[in-house]
Amino acid sequence: xxxxxxxVRHGEAESNVGKxxxxxxxxxxxxxxxxxxxxxxxxxxxxxxxxxxCSDLTRAKDTLAALSLTCSIEYAKELREKNYGKxxxxxRWDSDEQYDKYHLDAYARGPGGENCADVEKRTISYFNKKIxxxxxxTVLVVSHHGPLVLLACHILGMPIKNWRRLRLGNCGxxxxxxxxxxxxxxxxxxxxxxxxxxxxxxxxxxxxx
Numbered sequence: 001x002x003x004x005x006x007x008v009r010h011g012e013a014e015s016n017v018g019k020x021x022x023x024x025x026x027x028x029x030x031x032x033x034x035x036x037x038x039x040x041x042x043x044x045x046x047x048x049x050x051x052x053x054c055s056d057l058t059r060a061k062d063t064l065a066a067l068s069l070t071c072s073i074e075y076a077k078e079l080r081e082k083n084y085g086k087x088x089x090x091x092r093w094d095s096d097e098q099y100d101k102y103h104l105d106a107y108a109r110g111p112g113g114e115n116c117a118d119v120e121k122r123t124i125s126y127f128n129k130k131i132x133x134x135x136x137x138t139v140l141v142v143s144h145h146g147p148l149v150l151l152a153c154h155i156l157g158m159p160i161k162n163w164r165r166l167r168l169g170n171c172g173x174x175x176x177x178x179x180x181x182x183x184x185x186x187x188x189x190x191x192x193x194x195x196x197x198x199x200x201x202x203x204x205x206x207x208x209x
Contacts, residue, residue, distance in 0.1 A: 001132075001133065001134070001135065001137075002131065002132060002133075002134040002135075002136060002137060002138070002139050002178070003177060003178045004138045004139075004175065004176075004177045004178075005131065005138075005139055005140075005141060005175070005176050005177070006044065006047065006049065006138070006139070006140045006141070006173065006174070006175055007140075007141050007143070007148050007151070007173070007174040007175070007176065008040065008063065008140065008141070008142045008143075008171065008172070008173055008174075009142075009143065009144060009145055009148055009168050009169070009170055009171060009172050010029070010033070010055070010057075010059040010060045010062075010063040010142060010143070010144060010170065010171070011029045011030075011032070011033030011034060011035075011036040011037045011040075011059070011063045011066075011170050011171045012029065012030045012033035012036060012170040012171075013027050013029055013033055013059040013170075014027045014029075014030055015027045016030075016033075016170065017030055018092065019092055019093060020090055020091055020092040020093070021084040021088040021089055021090065021092075021093065021102065022081075022084075022089065022090065023080070023081040023083045023084040023089060023114075023146075024057070024080055024081065024083045024084075025089045025090050026057055026058045026059075027058065027059055028058055028059060028062065029058075029059055029062050029063065033059070033062075033063070033170060033171075034062070034066060036170055037062070037066035037067065037171060038066055039171070040063075040066075040067065040171045040173065041066060041067045041068060043173065043192075044067055044069075044140070044173075047138065048138055049069055049071055049138055049139065049140045050071050050137060050138055050139060051071050051072050051073075051074075051134060051136040051139045051140075052064060052069055052071055052072070052073045052139065052140040052141070053073075053074050053076060053079065053130065053131055053139065053140070053141045053142075054073060054074070054075050054076070054079065054141070054142040054143070055075070055076065055077075055079040055080050055081070055142065055143050055144060055147075056075040056077050056079075056080065057080055057081070057144075060079070060142045060143060060144065061075065061142075064140075064142045067140075069140070071136075074130070076126060076130070078122050078123065078125070078126035079123070079126065079141065079142075079143040079144070079147055080143075080144065080147070081119075081143075081144035081145065081146050081147065082113070082114050082115075082116070082118075082119045082146045083112075083113045083114045084102060084110045084113045085109070085110030085111045085112040085113025085114075086111060086112045086113075087111045087112070088102060088110040088111075088113065089113075104164050106160045106161050106163050107161075116146065116150055116160045116163055117160060119146050119147055119150055120150040120151075120153065120154060120160055123143075123147040123150055123151055124150075124151065124154050127151065132183075145168050148168055148174065149163050149164075149166045149168055150163060151176075152166055152174070152176075152185060152188070153166070155176060155183050155184075156185065166188070166189075168188075168189050169189060169191065172188075172189040172191065173187065173189075173190040173191075174187055174189060174190070175187040
């Protein structure tokens with residue numbers, strides 16, 4: 001049964017740069033997002049990952065593909081980002097008020113969309129059904145900011161109203177491990193695989209070439 005789970009948020013996507021709501025909207029990685037995933041590949045290449053679970057959205061699937069793993073992979077709708085609803089998906093947030101309401105407020109729900117409680121419920125249900133009982137010892141999960149942060153809230157017993165106190169950057173690496181009957185957060189939002197606090201210096205070097 002699984003004892004170590006590597007958690008990865010997808011690389012930078014076009015919606016991150018364009019500042020628009022894109023929960024279930026299928027958007028690609030940016031060139032920088034592809035670079036991020038390539039650097040993460042070097043870090044995870046040292047690990048014996050036996051199985052991978054991944055959101056079925058393109059930005060997550062392309063992040064996983066860049067890691068060039070040879071293990072079995074399961075894609076799941078349950079690992080998607082929060083659905084912002086038909087009135088918000090693809091729409092730029094033009095004010096701090098709009099951003100705060102739908103990005104920061106754990107209980108706000110756009111028409112036909114989800115709130116953080118909904119995302120936490122489906123994420124934990126999928127982990128309990130598919131990931132925690134996996135027969136492999138070490139697995140990888142590639143998902144999105146919302147599901148992974150809310151998973152951590154659940155493990156830490158942290159109220160979801162405080163979910164934004166946990167930061168998870170693009171291609172940030174986290175590790176949870178089981179000790180006895182308890183799941184513990186061993187590592188959170190590590191950027192050590194590329195040795196930078198941001199990817200800006202890397203991108204600047206690329207532009208000079």
